[in-house]
Amino acid sequence: MKARVIVTLKNGVLDPQGKAIEGALGGLGFGDIASVRQGKVFDVELTGSDKEAAKAELAQMCEKLLANTVIENYAIEID
Template identity: 75%
Template sequence: MKARIKVTLKNGVLDPQGKAIEGALGSLGFSGVASVRQGKLFEVELDETDPAKAKAALEEMSKKLLANTVIENYAVELDEK
């Protein structure tokens, strides 16, 4: 079973990398970019075939390692097939 975990910075957490990217887009001539926030995407392949169990395991992985919940949110997405 395949899954994706999206890790993004919480609102209010300063993202200097996103700011730098925003600036670079501006200097490339892309106008109208109001803001850029940088995050991470994990593609995970699991042996588990039960979606509920897979989801629960991925939640644990996110909480324990993939995201630092002081500054980051995470979202688990399963490929249902």
């Protein structure tokens, strides 16, 4: 079973890297950008087949390691 975990910065947390990317895109002539925020994607392959159990386990992985919940949110997608 394939899962995707998306980790993004919480609203209100400054993202200097996103700002720099935003500036660089502007420099390339992309004029219609309101803002850019950078995040992380983890593709996790699981051996089980129970989607609900997998979702719960992935949430634990996020809470314990994949995300720092002081500054980041996470979302879990399972195929």
